[in-house]
Amino acid sequence: MFLSKLVLSPQQHRRTLVTLLSLQNQLSCASCRSWCPKPSQNMRFMTTKDNSASANSMSSSSTMKTESYHDHSIHQYSAHRQCQHLLEAVLQRMSQRLQFQDADDDQRRHIVDLGSADGSNSMLTLKWAVWTLQQHIPQGTLPPLQVTFEEHPVSNEQFLRATLASHDDWFHRNNIRYSVLMKSFYEPLFDPDSVDLFMSYICLHWLDTTDPPLEGTSDTPGWKLLQQGPEQQNPSPDFTFMNEATTPSHLQDHYRELAQRHLAKFLAFRARELKPGGEMVLLMVSQPNDFVTPRTPKDDDNQQYSVLTLAMHRCIQRGLIRPQVLERTLLPYYLRTKQDVRDALALAASIQITSDDAAARDRPGALLALVGDVETYNVRLGTDGGEQSNEIQGASDMFWSIHAKAVQSAGATETELEAVRRETESVFHELFSSGDGVNVTYLACVIRRRTREAWSSGKSEKANQ
Structure with a gap:
């Protein structure tokens, strides 16, 4: 089909994506049939013994406004670049493993991008990774690759497919097959021992919204009720983020445990x-984070509020939104520290997973080990580009594309949603300048699957042994 032959520059791609989406609807993904692998069971929704969630039970508050985020996602790509040295080391080790494999083995190596947005x-x-892998392979001959792009099932699948379709020529030239998997990464995704490399960038701070911590609650507003006594019915209006300074400390403890478990x-x-020896590169949003705890003047009574909470309070004071909207708004993500990641890795070793495969390990997490340690990076959003008047506006627009659905899921009308958007934009320009930007911390790590568990449960084993 002609769509697979269309080659666009990044700038052209952003201007023509709406047209691609229209074509995508008409072609019904025919453009990728010539090289996409035949769907297997693990590429569909699976029924597993762990009671995996279905798309119907998932909250839209855990997803972004894909169309709007597409226009501003480049602001976060600097975080990808800062941890490229971790990915390069992983690809170098991957190339070394490939050299020991049978030359006649034409099996495709499987790379998975989790949370593709x-x-x-x-x-x-991915393009940087493929180029880097090629540099580390003798004669520069790439093995056949299969790439799976995974995204939350209530996200915009057509938009993701249209983005990928605009790179079809590159996939063809590099003998790469790709597929899209609309499923939550908090459930099984693939067959055992089938993935060479997982990459997950800026999405693991989002929690599993199908795991209500209170009996009788089915969505994230119920997570705010954890602080209430049985006689209290309304959640708190004092926070919209789990890590916000105004979030009660005992409730933050609940959220930390929830994030660790997820x-x-x-x-x-x-x-x-x-696969044994396979690795995953994980990058997630951390703290401190100006989105959640902005740097406001010391004499400001609102200095503890996040940008969103402050904007919603002002809207309530002006009669633009109902108080109940703020009371029900909670962003279902948690900003982890380095120690949070280490603790979750230790907990993973104790989790049992049932399987019909008698040979499968019931505690596969016990095989995981950190390669090196968790690293942190600081990125100043809103300072990129040459048009200074638009830099903070771009950061504000990106913030809204990420967080708007949480406000919408709290019951906001279109009029209320627009009022919050406008006030959030105003708060951004009030608190941040293009010179300082918006400071956001990210953390990254590499985790490897070992071929055997550590010799004793109380002693860690170096990942490179």
Whole structure:
């Protein structure tokens, strides 16, 4: 089909994506049939013994506004670049493993991108990874590759597919097959021992919204009720983020435990799916974070509020939104520290996963080990580019594309949603300048699946042994 022959520059791609989406609807993904692998059971929704969640039970508050995020996602790509040295080391080790494999083995090596969003940053990172892998392989001959792009099932699948379709010529030239998997990464995704490399960039801070911590709650607003006594019915209006300074300390403890359990579950599933020696590169949003705790003047009574909470309070004071909207708004993500990641990795070793395969390990997380340590990076958003008047505006627009659905899921009308958007934009320009930008911390690590567990449960084993 002609769509597969269309080659666009990044700038052209952003201007013509709406047209591609229209074509995608008409072609019904016919453009990729000539090289996409035949769907297997693990590429569909699976029924597993761990009671995996279905798309119907997932909250839209855990996803972004894909179309809007696409226009501003490049602001976060600098975080991808800062941890490229970790990915390069992983690819170098991967190339060494390939040299020991049978030359006649034409099996495709499987790379998985988890949390692909609109696909734009995923493609930038993938292209760099493929080029880097080629540099480390003798004669520069790439092995056949299969790449799976995974994204939350309530996200915009057509938008992701359109982004990938604009790179079809590159996939063809490099003998790379790709597929899209709309499923939560908090459940099993692939067959055991089938993945060579997992990459997950800026998405693991989002928690599993199908795991309500209170009986009788089915969505993230119920997570705010953890602080209430039985006689209290309304959640707190004082915070919209789990890590916000105004979030009660005992509730932050609950959220920390929830985040640890979710990351540990994620790691256990990925350990089962990685091949022995396979690795995963994980990058997630951390703290401190100006989105959650902005740098406001010391004499400002609102200095503890996040940008979103402050904007919603002002909207309530002006009668623009109902107080109940703020009371129900909670962003279902948690900003982890280095120690949080280490603790989740330790917890993953104890998680049992049932399987029909008698040979499968029931505690696959026990095979995982950090390569090196967790690293942190600081990125100043809103300072890129040459048009200074638009830099903070771009950071504000990106913030809204990420967080708007949480406000919408709290019951905001279109009029209320627009009022919060406008006030959030105003708060951004009030608090931040293009010179300082918006400071956001990211953390990254590499985790490897070992061929055997550590010799004793109380003693860690170096990952490179």
